[in-house]
Amino acid sequence: MKRVYSAENAFDAQIIRDHLEHQGITATVHGNMLTGAIGELPMDTRPTVWIEDPDLYERARDLIAQFERARPEGEQWICRHCREINEPAFEICWACGRDRET
Incomplete structure (x- = not known):
């Protein structure tokens, strides 16, 4: 190994x-x-x-x-629905499942 x-x-x-x-x-x-x-x-x-x-x-x-x-570059984003912080690679919120743009 x-x-x-x-x-x-x-x-x-x-x-x-x-x-x-x-x-x-x-x-x-x-x-x-x-x-x-x-x-x-x-x-x-x-x-x-x-x-x-x-x-x-x-x-x-x-x-x-x-x-x-x-790996995707960019900045973290905050979900508009639940206010959770998400990594740039996520297109949907990992916490609530809402789309990044909604």
């Missing part, structure tokens, strides 16, 4: 793992339960993504880089 990604949180690690799996690269997330120990343990406790086949390392890193470049 070989580590290909170090995430800020478990959610980001899972997204990268899913993306790699979708591209045919078997991957797993390690350390997603350690984030609660940040500052308490003398080690890097961020979740990491590992691939089973080290020969696919360069391909996996390329796929991750392409994925990160394709």
Whole structure:
């Protein structure tokens, strides 16, 4: 196994793992339960993504880089209905399900 990604949180690690799996690269997330120990343990406790086949390392890193470049840019937006803050990628509010424009 070989580590290909170090995430800020478990959610980001899972997204990268899913993306790699979708591209045919078997991957797993390690350390997603350690984030609660940040500052308490003398080690890097961020979740990491590992691939089973080290020969696919360069391909996996390329796929991750392409994925990160394709992430929507922009600013967070506030739902006009429930006032929840949403990330730029969301077209509907994650809290109430209303369309961004309504």
